[in-house]
Amino acid sequence: xxIETTSSLYDRLGGVxxxxxxxxDFIDRVMNDPALNANPLVDEAHHRVSRSGFxxxxxxxxxxxxxxxxxxxxxxxxxxxxxxxxxxxEWDAFMADFHQSFDKFNVPDQExxxxxxxxxxTRKDIVIEPVAV
Numbered sequence: 140x141x142i143e144t145t146s147s148l149y150d151r152l153g154g155v156x157x158x159x160x161x162x163x164d165f166i167d168r169v170m171n172d173p174a175l176n177a178n179p180l181v182d183e184a185h186h187r188v189s190r191s192g193f194x195x196x197x198x199x200x201x202x203x204x205x206x207x208x209x210x211x212x213x214x215x216x217x218x219x220x221x222x223x224x225x226x227x228x229e230w231d232a233f234m235a236d237f238h239q240s241f242d243k244f245n246v247p248d249q250e251x252x253x254x255x256x257x258x259x260x261t262r263k264d265i266v267i268e269p270v271a272v
Contacts, residue, residue, distance in 0.1 A: 147206030
């Protein structure tokens with residue numbers, strides 16, 4: 140009898156070193172993205188926070204969220220983003236950066252979809268939806 144074990148998303152992504160490499164590229168894209176930096180609140184935040192510290196926290200969060208042994212030590216998504224007034228268009232630019240980094244590293248479709256679902260689950264805590272009048 141063969142017992143099949145399912146690897147965690149963390150393991151299928153290659154663990155902390157592989158995740159850190161993708162996050163490194165992704166955060167460079169995000170912090171240099173003119174569409175995101177057109178928002179003066181985001182631009183100011185990108186110049187106020189340490190790029191390496193930001194990469195550390197995102198790596199820690201992605202490892203934790205994908206089933207790794209790390210514990211996320213940062214603030215909640217709402218606490219980290221609500222003051223930035225991120226629009227749906229800015230979210231779309233952020234997601235385009237995500238896709239470019241995942242393309243660069245040839246992340247397989249299944250793992251890409253699972254990570255994207257994790258990221259999309261945070262949208263409600265990050266994006267300020269326009270108010271209907």
